[in-house]
Every structure is written in structure tokens, then in C-alpha cells.
Amino acid sequence: MPLSVVQIDHTLVDVQLVDDVRRKPIGRPWLTLVLDVATRMVLGFVVSLDPPSRLSVALAIAQAVGDKAEWLAVRNLAHIWPCTGLFDTIKLDNAAEFRAVALKRGCEQYGMALDFRPPGAPWWGGHIERLMGTLMAECHLLPGTTFSNPVEKGGYDSEARAVMTRAELETWLAGRITGIYHNRVHTALGRAPLSAWRAAEATGWVPRTPKDPDRLLLDFLPFAYRTPRRDGLQLFNIAYWHPEMAVWAASKPGKLPVRYDPRDLSCIWLQTPEGRLERLTTKHADRPPITLWEHRAALAALREAGQGTANEAAVFDAIEAGRYLVSAAAGKSRAARRAEQRRTDAHEGLNAPETGAEAEVPDPDYVPKIYDSELW
Known part of the structure; x- marks a missing residue:
């Protein structure tokens, strides 16, 4: 039945992206996918500039379990995505993010078992890997696509052809999944995934749902x-x-x-x-929202400057300096643009205003409180 066994996996998407502001290349994103084995329905997915992590797994599970009507409406997608409910078993490979204590505790709390792939048995994840291969093949139709070998690539300049932002790619993937893939006959099933899901519902099957849907993501953080x-x-x-x-x-x-x-x-x-x-x-309400990766970068800069122990004020001053330097370098450096876009995506993902955000063009008279661009 649906949700009895699901698979979760990641892949690096075969498309170069651009940032929201300058529309310049920032590299390839990661895709985290949740697939229902019985119906082949995609239950949820996350497109992120961050490598696979405990957070990307938590976000993917939260979307897979929850109602997706509002998520589709925000992206002006009129497709049907009826999948909601808790899983019975999650099949995973042995990546570090799948071995995290937070995932184990969250699954125990919601009655979901973890089933790890034996080493050297890639066929255990065959369903989701085939789907990711299909999606990546379709991504080769997009401008800025990348290729697996030089013969296919030829003289194609992926970065020069890149035009899509992370949010635009996410919407495109949602349209392909909910509008085409779910409604296309699946060769292994002999019918469309959406049809298989509806057939299960017609038998009277009802998914298990969390008592407090708003808490689910928190329990997997x-x-x-x-x-x-x-x-x-x-x-x-x-x-x-x-x-x-x-x-x-x-x-x-x-x-x-x-x-x-x-x-x-x-x-x-x-x-x-x-x-x-x-x-x-x-305690200090005037502190701007910061990300964990900004915090880690600030501590690294403080250690390099000889400050072994850093107090809260020093950390936030270092982050402020780092944000200024990243913004100033974003017009020239792909890494800086990617870092700036990661922070923007993080705040937008939380539906929070970007408090204290820098102007697009840095103030030429502003001097960071600490550190110089060479350190950063």
C-alpha cells in the first residue's frame, strides 16, 4: 500500500544556476527526493545550494508528510498532489545525514522504521535512482545543463548559458513531477502513479497523519x-x-x-x-538572523585572527564583516554569489524578512569592523 515503503536519496542536479540579483552563475544545486515505492508517487523534494545534510532530509520528510496545496498555490501550479501521511519504512543508503541521531529520534517518535541499504547493494535503491536518472535526463533540455562526458558537451558553455535561479528550477521540477510524471503511465506499474494512488484510496486506505503537523519539522531538526x-x-x-x-x-x-x-x-x-x-x-533582540554556516565561518575567521575564544558580540561582528565582503565580491566571484544566495534562500524558506540585509551595492564609505578580504 502507499507509504508502506519509501526511499530517500540525493543527487547533484545537471544544471548550472544563476543568483536572484545579478543573474550570474552560482553552480549546481542538490536535489533531495522522497519516493513512494508502491505507487511511484514523488512524496516530496528539496532543491538546495547546500550539500545533503540533516536539514535537507528533515525538510524533505516534512514536505512529504504534509499537505502540499498551499506550496503549489504559492508557485502558481494548478496541479494535484494528494500525497500526505506518515511512512511505515524508509529505505536509505549509509550516508552520514541518514545516520543522524535527529532522524532516528524523529522516526521513532512518529512510528517510522529506518532500513539501511547493505554495503555493495546499489539495487536496493533502484526505484529512486531510476527516477532521478529520468529527471536528470529531462534537465538536459534546460539552458545551462551540464553533461557527463566531453563528447556530449562539445563546445557547450554551461555557465554562459545558465539562466535559471534555484527557485525557478524548483518550480520547473514541481511542474514536471506533478503535471507530467505523476500522470504518465509507468512501465513497471502499467498505469500512472497518480492513478495507482487514487486506486489505493478507493479501497478505503487512509494514511496515518501526525497529531500536530506544525511540529513535525521541529521533531526532525x-x-x-x-x-x-x-x-x-x-x-x-x-x-x-x-x-x-x-x-x-x-x-x-x-x-x-x-x-x-x-x-x-x-x-x-x-x-x-x-x-x-x-x-x-x-537575549539581544537587535541581533540579525544568521545561519549556522555563517556562524562557523565567523568562528574560523576569529581563530585565524588569534581569538581562540569568541564571545557573542565578536561572532556577530565577524558575520557582519563577512556579509559585507561577500556582497562586495559577489559581482566578481561565483563562490561569493553562491554564499549570498544561500543566505537569501535560507531566509525565504523560513518566510522571514531579511532583517539587516545589505544593499545590493555596498556603501563605499563603509569599513567592516574586523578582518579584511584576504582573511575571508
Whole structure:
């Protein structure tokens, strides 16, 4: 039946993308795909400039389980995508992001089993790998496509022909999947995936659904353990606070799970002893939203500058300097444009305004507080 067995995998998409602002090349994105084996329906997918990670897996699962009507409407797609519900078993390869504790805990909480591919048995993921091969073949029709060998490529300049942004590629893929693939007869099934899904529904089959759909993504996010104190708690050198901190600290619960979204460290979620997820915000409300990869880059720059231990203010000053230098270099460097686009995508994915975002053209009189472009 649908959702009894699903497969999740990643692939590097065979298309060069451009950034949103300058429309200049930023490289190839990654695709994370969730496939239902019984019906061959695509349950969810994520297009990201980040390599496969715990976050991309969590986002793909959250989309696969949830209702997708609003997601399609935002992209002006009038197609039907009826797949919702929890899985019974997820088949995976042995990549690090699939072995993450956050994925294991999330699956245990929602009654989903993990089934890992034995080493040297690639055919275990054959269903999803064939689908990804089909999608990549169709991507070769797009401007900016890449090729697997020099003979196919010939004199084609993929970067010079690139025209699509990450969001545009995501919408194009959604249209191909929901508008064409789901409605095309699948040779192994003898009918279209959407028809197979509808046939299962006609038997009276009803998918399992989470009690609180809004919490599902949070339960699959990465986490760390922290002990709540009267004055708050620290994660990634950042101080967080909640009005109930003194109450939680007084109960002496020991270390509790603290979940975080790498796309925005302006808030985290503390799991209380009762199992509730409470949202904690930064003590300093004027701090701009930052990503985890910006935070890591700032710490690396501070270490290189001889600051072994970094306080919160130094980290945010380093991030501010890094953002300025990335923005200034974005017109010349593909890596800088990609870094800038990653931050934009992270904030847009959270539907949050880009607080403190730099102007497209940096102020020529502005001087970063610390570090120079050579360090960065």
C-alpha cells in the first residue's frame, strides 16, 4: 500500500544556476527526493545550494508528510498532489545525514522504521535512482545543463548559458513531477502513479497523519543538549531566553534537548520535561538572523585572527564583516554569489524578512569592523 515503503536519496542536479540579483552563475544545486515505492508517487523534494545534510532530509520528510496545496498555490501550479501521511519504512543508503541521531529520534517518535541499504547493494535503491536518472535526463533540455562526458558537451558553455535561479528550477521540477510524471503511465506499474494512488484510496486506505503537523519539522531538526539556567542558556556562543527559564531551572531537570534550524539561529526550541517544545529567542533582540554556516565561518575567521575564544558580540561582528565582503565580491566571484544566495534562500524558506540585509551595492564609505578580504 502507499507509504508502506519509501526511499530517500540525493543527487547533484545537471544544471548550472544563476543568483536572484545579478543573474550570474552560482553552480549546481542538490536535489533531495522522497519516493513512494508502491505507487511511484514523488512524496516530496528539496532543491538546495547546500550539500545533503540533516536539514535537507528533515525538510524533505516534512514536505512529504504534509499537505502540499498551499506550496503549489504559492508557485502558481494548478496541479494535484494528494500525497500526505506518515511512512511505515524508509529505505536509505549509509550516508552520514541518514545516520543522524535527529532522524532516528524523529522516526521513532512518529512510528517510522529506518532500513539501511547493505554495503555493495546499489539495487536496493533502484526505484529512486531510476527516477532521478529520468529527471536528470529531462534537465538536459534546460539552458545551462551540464553533461557527463566531453563528447556530449562539445563546445557547450554551461555557465554562459545558465539562466535559471534555484527557485525557478524548483518550480520547473514541481511542474514536471506533478503535471507530467505523476500522470504518465509507468512501465513497471502499467498505469500512472497518480492513478495507482487514487486506486489505493478507493479501497478505503487512509494514511496515518501526525497529531500536530506544525511540529513535525521541529521533531526532525538537529539538536543539542543544554541545562536550563535562571539566566537562560547558550548554544553556538549565543545567549537565549524565555520567561519561564527560572521555573525550568528550579526543577533541576538536567540536560534537555534543544532543537535548532541551521537556516536561522535567532531562535531555538527547548524540549521541556513534559515534552513540549518552547521557543527561545536571543537575549539581544537587535541581533540579525544568521545561519549556522555563517556562524562557523565567523568562528574560523576569529581563530585565524588569534581569538581562540569568541564571545557573542565578536561572532556577530565577524558575520557582519563577512556579509559585507561577500556582497562586495559577489559581482566578481561565483563562490561569493553562491554564499549570498544561500543566505537569501535560507531566509525565504523560513518566510522571514531579511532583517539587516545589505544593499545590493555596498556603501563605499563603509569599513567592516574586523578582518579584511584576504582573511575571508
